[in-house]
Amino acid sequence: MKDFLFSVSTCAFQIEGARSLGGRSQSIWDEFTKRNFVIPPIGKASREINSIEVAADFYHKYKTDARIMHKLGLNAFVYNMDWTRIYPKDENYVNPEGIKFYIDFFEEFNKKNIKPIPVLFHWDTPLWAEIRGGFQNKEIQNWFRNYARTCFKHLGKYTDVWFVSDENSTFSRDAYLSDYLPPQKVGKWNFVNAIHNLNMIAAVTKEEFELAKKEGYISKEAIIGVDHDWSPPIAFSEDIEDTKACERYNEWNLELYLSPSIKGVYPKVFFEYIKKNNLNFVIDNLDLEYLKKNKLDLIGWNYYRPVFIAHSVKKYKDEDWHIPPQYDEELDIYYVFPKKQKYTKWNWLINPDRIITGSQELCKIYGASTPLMILENGMGDFDNKSEEMIIDNDRINYLSIHLQKVLEAKKLGINFIGYSLWTYCDIYSPSGGYRKDYGLVSVDFNSTIRERKPKLSYAWYKKVIENKGNEVFFDIDTLKKELKIILDEWDLFFK
Template sequence: MKDFLFSASTNSFQIEGGRSIGGRSQSIWDEFTKRNFYIPPVGKPGREIGNIEIAADFYHKYKTDARIMEKLGLNAFVYNMDWTRIYPKDENYINPEGIKFYIDFFEEFYKKGIKPIPILYHWDTPLWAEIRGGLQTDEIRLWFRNYVKTCFKYLGKYTDVWFVTDENSTFAQDAYLSDYLPPAKVSELNFAKAIHNLHMLGAIAKEEFEIAKAKGYISSKAIIGVDHDWSPPIAFSNDENDKKACEKYNDWFLELYLTPAFEGNYPKSFYDFIEKHKLDFTVSQQDLEYLKNNKLDLIGWNYYRPIFVTSSIEGYKDNDWQIPPQYVKNLDIYLVFPKSESYTKWNWLIKPDRLVSGAHELAQRYGKDYPIMILENGMGDFDNKTNELILDNDRINFLSGHLKKVLEAKEQGINFIGYSLWTYCDIFSPSGGYRKDYGLVSVDFNSPILERKPKLSYVWYKNVIKNKGKVLEFDNNTLKNELIDLLKEWNLFYK
């Protein structure tokens, strides 16, 4: 971990494919996408929920993708793994084809000098586990323990950086307080149980991580963390009530997802939530002690955008907002989107500066020595793929502006160990299906072989990695000429 990690991130159910082969069974995302399959008409808005059976077919094309990433110059690759591929039937049966796939994949990247950085669980519970209770039953702790033990044993030698879970905030709120994500078990009680069990899974993984170190499966210097999708708040006005609204927001959207993992206790807002809804749920003292005894080592941070927060929208008109304000009922605050700000084509706020102050807040809150890694930062777009050159200049501007702030924060003493952009190639997006382009590499989803092709952002990131982030802005014509030259040598081994 001496060198700064220039990485890209992706997620198994969005890229991997091979969902019904290699001994794999179904997960909650297989079931969800089949039951809710919807492709909006061309030119019409709407959430696309496409088929993930093949996705970008990383399952068959990981060697091609490893060559593409080696040419790019990555020294790390963040991958959200698939629990179901390794444990497709129950908590005891290890699928030999499933674990062999990950061994082969990790080995391939490791040989090319690209550190695999696994995230053990990202929203994709095995269907067998969900049927038996999922995150609503404490039995999931045993099931998960068996899974992580297997991962550490067989994959531990390939990497010294691990994460347990990813985006617990979005997952818990959109799957248990909303039906936007699977398993769509909407109730306050299910939400509370899910949150607590997600934290317990983190502590279990940490305990098994230390055991795996003692057995020699993992380097004694290896670290394991949790990845959080915190959008740092900005008070919409200088009004004292808006500042208090930001405090409420952080208590719920930051403290609830990091404090148990790093301090072993819950913020007051969680207990208030339990009391307010009269939930038959108690966090035991035994569980709190377990959390305290198994604290995580590393903060992963998915920074896409900050959020403006206000206590009231009285006096404003509909046309003051880019998109309608969102009322957070539990907190009695509003998340607002001022039209005066800059946004992506998917109406995501563009504001890199808040990354620096947010990083300082994390360091101040959880300790300046805690390593932090940006695990997701990227821009969803509608890339023009009709021409020979895919010129995604808006993505370059977005990424360069944010990476600049990461390096600036690092210079100011923040213990950033790496930056991993979202994402390596175009994949299935839970919010936009295959219409939402995030990748440095284009995937032709109409091609029988899902052909890969570099975009201008690929050449940009290649140059950034080569000069280790010292230069982030390049002449556009120079980049275009480099892309033209790259395409001339983009032979069958890269497609």
Template sequence: MKKDKFYFSVSTNAFQIEGGRNLHGRTDSLWDWFTKTYYHIPPVNSTAREINSIVEASDFYHKYPSDVKILSKLGVDAFIYNLDWARVFPTDGTKINPMGIQFYDRVFSELVAGNVKPIPILFHWDTPMWAEIKGGWTNREILTSFKNYCAAMFKYLGKYTDIWFVNDENKSFTVDGYLTGQFPPCFQDENAFVKAVHHLALSGAIAKAEFKKAKELGYVSPDAILGIDDDWSPPVIMAGVDADQKLIDNYNAWMRDLWLDPNLKGTYPQEFLDYIKSKKLDLKITPADLKLLQDNKLDFIGWNFYRPYFITSKTALIPEDQLHRPPGKLPFGDFQIVLPKIIPTILNECDQLHPNTYKRVCKV
């Protein structure tokens, strides 16, 4: 990953394992609200989503010393971990909680002592509720608070590691949080969506600017790197539908490039700009915003690969008996995402990798 060094790592995040949700000054995040409001344990054999309590989780807050020993014994030499913004800044964007800093300092110290490199992620969906009630990522004011948060993390934890991530899976957070309503903050609002997308992109540039300052101040090593993590799913044209390079390109513009280009190239895909204009959405991307992105590009990409997505054009009509559920259509793009029942046959008989694309042309 860095200097030809391969790290065998595990990965998780604060709201999934820490527990200790109300201890030592911490206040609620967006996911505390969500799990309290929509708590649901589905019956056995149900495919419904489980929304469980995170009040205790696996109690990493108290058990991290033994957990780190387990990592060391397993031979794991890195630990990718989303920090909890609400534990460090529990009341607003200016007042640091000393016990929040102390907790992460102890965790990172324990990791380093166990020869496990900490690789922090600054933000993975758990917006503090004090920020969310002001609009969260739809409100540009969050960027000032995020800047302070980044500066504090680099100052107090920068001595422990030279690999950092700003954001993780912005696509899933914004699409499912601001368009489909499946994840918190549970919106179905295109204006909220584009604002959140842009402000998250700006947060990456702001973090990089603070990263540079931290290097100058000696908080972070000069060769430290700061990246962004994405969960792009490579597209596969569904069998029986004509392969179309334009469809692949359109899918990748929306499902890959939009989440990477602003922080790696300093630009947005034209499809996103056209969408804002055609829908008359309430978002202004200023020249100053673009300059901030251009001047503060991130250093590397992390890729969470879960699955490919089977896609067709939005106008394709697929018989219901060929799909597990209705096609997934989003307000943007020329594609729809489908889950065909014939996936095993398709995967076994994919035999031609189409050049210059990320799809396979499959026979059934």
């Protein structure tokens, strides 16, 4: 990897569609969206749970999307893959149509000099696996082994950067400590069991990764990592108790989800949690040795926002907050939302300040030589699509200040190998359905062909890539002229 990777990221169940085509069966997300279908009023910043049967139809439009990304100038594309498409029936049957789709897709992107960066798992467990226990069943380690082995064998020649899983913290907390995400198996025992099996599939995958290298399926220089959605903490005040609250937060929200895969060890808070809650859960010493033996190479980091933390909110008033503080009973801390900060229309904090210091912390804990990559960074919004040009200036402002910090960190010696923004095109969002726009490219979800159209942010990223990140800020008139040229060239092969 000689060049810095300028990439975009997306996810199969959010973009791919064709959920009942090509030999594919159902996953926990198919079942969840059908059972919990809800459409709030138009324009309301609340959760929409909609059909993912077609989504943005990447399954049929990947060649169009490859042209669009090639025109953008990307040299990489992060894609959270669909386990169910490749293994739709059980752990043994490989769906020929499923693996062929990914071979064709990867080949197409390679022709355009765009490196596919696969993420093997992002929350979308096959329904057949969930029926048999899912991440509560230790056998999932063997089921995932077969899946990883198949991917390495057939897709290994197309890329030298891989990730096992994405956002394990959100998945484990919101699916096993709450019912926000499928499989909605709420319980503390389920939670710790899911965490351990997620860490074990990482180790299993690393073992298969090294075997695939020996067999010649993957290059000797290839690396594989885990992607974590760490929101770095900021002490709300200079009170030493707020600093201690941040330390408790990091033990639980950083080290618990990275240390088992990168260091090969669990932090003590995990065992303390098991003991405190009297959980009948014991980790075998063989598992602990296996984790140490099969450590991953690379850290992916989803940076959307930091989080302000206070140990108490008693001395503050309601008018101090943008939205009310949220109390974390387990850690005895408050997540607070200072009124003076900037927020998106979805009440997400806009603050890039912890990218540099956060990456320095990651280097201190996991080693300065460990490669880092921003795998997700983006802004959900309500884009105005009624005019000829989609002027998403707020998104450009957000992306510019964040990418600038990443490139500054790289200049300071942080081993950032790439930046991948979220996301390529408008997709289904687990937190906002189709009303939450994230893409550089608009998708007309009322069109049967899911027609694509570039936004002003597409023109922005194109110029950033052209100058290799040496300039990330451009005046709006320059970008509008660039977008006008792009739109004039946007023929039927880009739609």
